Amino acid sequence: MSKELKASSVKVQEFLSQHGQDFVVQQMPGSTRTAEEAAESIGCTVSQIAKSLIFKHGETGEPVLVVASGTNRVCADKVREATGIVLKKADASFVREKVGYAIGGVPPVAHNASVQTILDQDLHQYSEIWAAAGTPNSVFRLNPRHLGELTQGQWVDLAQ
Template identity: 30%
Template sequence: MTPAIKQAEKARIAFAVHSYSHDPRAESFGEEAADKLGLAQEQVFKTLLAKLDGKQLAVAVVPVNKKLDLKALATVLKAKKADMAPPAEAERATGYVVGGISPLGQKKHLPLVLDNSAQGFATIYVSAGRRGLEIELAGADLLALSQGQWGDIAR
């Protein structure tokens, strides 16, 4: 059981865990999850870490078939600039490995923005904290558990 699943259980929200056999040769972890679980890529979200103004880390959650708009993320979080965080720094801050970073149960509380497109689904899928493991939950519940906010951050 991962910290993400423990956090969802403790909060007593409605969620489901879905697992699949992860292929280490997969080029895109999120697209692999969507394909193996038979889901639309728009409903499966990836968790990315960015660095705001070269200092503060932030979490961006966007559909796997889209790219993170770093300028939009910076604007939403009232920063001048955002860059992708180095993978090693993302792993240290979250306690998860790249490809299995969940927006839930992270070691440090970081500002989180969930792309507005998630509002079009009753539930979305995000990593449950391990490659080959997804957690399905309502976007609003993800925001409540992470103290996050909505934002138009994908393109």
Template identity: 30%
Template sequence: MAVTQFRDFLQKRSLDIKVIESDSSTHTAQQAADVHSVPVSNIVKSLLCTDGEVFYMILTPGDKRLDLEMWAKNLGLSDFRMANPDEVKKMTGYSIGGVPPFGHLNAIKIYIENGFNPEEKLVAAAGSSNAVFEISFTDLNEIVNLLNSEVDHEE
């Protein structure tokens, strides 16, 4: 069902992105890299974080660990943590392991961490633990910037 939600988002936005479904799980970054024959650094991990009130989506290369302290400092927050599975589902409409970088149920400010190779294709979840899509770093950045401008406009 969540893959349908993501496809609906793509269609509504006229984004030419193809969802690739497989019989193999892509729940973890390593699994996704193995199934789609890309380096784990090319996997986009979509990690939802919160200060308890506001939610932030941080896109991290699959081979990196999220530095919560650094992000808290950069965002000027004293309390910053990973969202729990219930919060992830409520805010994004997706379960952990299938959260795409965009197409969420609620408007969420999105940040892209350094470390992605802008010359290589990236692979990101597309709504479930066995669905992904490929995207260039440039296209990912453009979509994120557009969506963030809409979030900023709503505030």
């Protein structure tokens, strides 16, 4: 693992440090763009990857972050039933503009502005999970409790 962090990862590291945790952003030698690639680079299961997906709120047009276990597909109907939010697809330019990161490196924290967040309750089964840290090859380790505290997200059953 390289010690040199890119600007996007530094932004994430600064956010984590400001929130009183000892999280360390790690630059991986291989890609972490997909949950499968991240798990392979880290040496964990795909389910332990907390993938950050940005959607568009169907009513407001604002970004909605869904953090899902790496093996789960998000069921928009379950999200709507649990939260009242209708999820719409967001394109790459929307994601970069609204949250400040490119798809494949979107972290669950340190966005351009506050983002409503929905968390996959399946992540609770792991003592250790991994999330993207701003680039397609940077990650940080945390646990589900910290994920909830850092994001102020709502835990729901969202898997298809």
